[in-house]
Amino acid sequence: MTALSKFFKRSEFACKCNCGYDTIDAELLQVLTDLREHFGKIVLISSGARCESHNKMIGGSSKSKHLLGKASDIVVRGYEPHEVATYLRAKYPDTYGIGEYDTFCHVDVRSTKARF
Secondary structure (H helix, E strand, O other): OOEOOOOOEHHHHOOOOOOOOOOOOHHHHHHHHHHHHHHOOOEEEEEOOOOHHHHHHOOOOOOOHHHHOOEEEEEEOOOOHHHHHHHHHHHOOOOOEEEEOOOOEEEEOOOOOEEO
8 A cells, every 4th residue: 555645545545446546636635634633533535536437427527526636525533524624614715625515525626616
């Protein structure tokens, strides 16, 4: 397993269909590292990079940032998605894509602001 940082391994970002696609954007890795340091808890990647086939199979957008390795759906162990999204919205008020869902939080490093 290739370590990307002291908190994350490349395999954590791999496409769930086991095709081998595992790219991760450096800026996204920094945002996730910040989350790990801020909350002091493990950040689980429930969906990282996605190949086109897998993204289509799960109903992802054809413009999904997951396709570029610029998005992750995450869970911060011990915190609700709302708490994670609230922190991200406060830290990055004018940029990035931040989505709050029942069981996870989505973050992507698009150049514009998007909230969902």
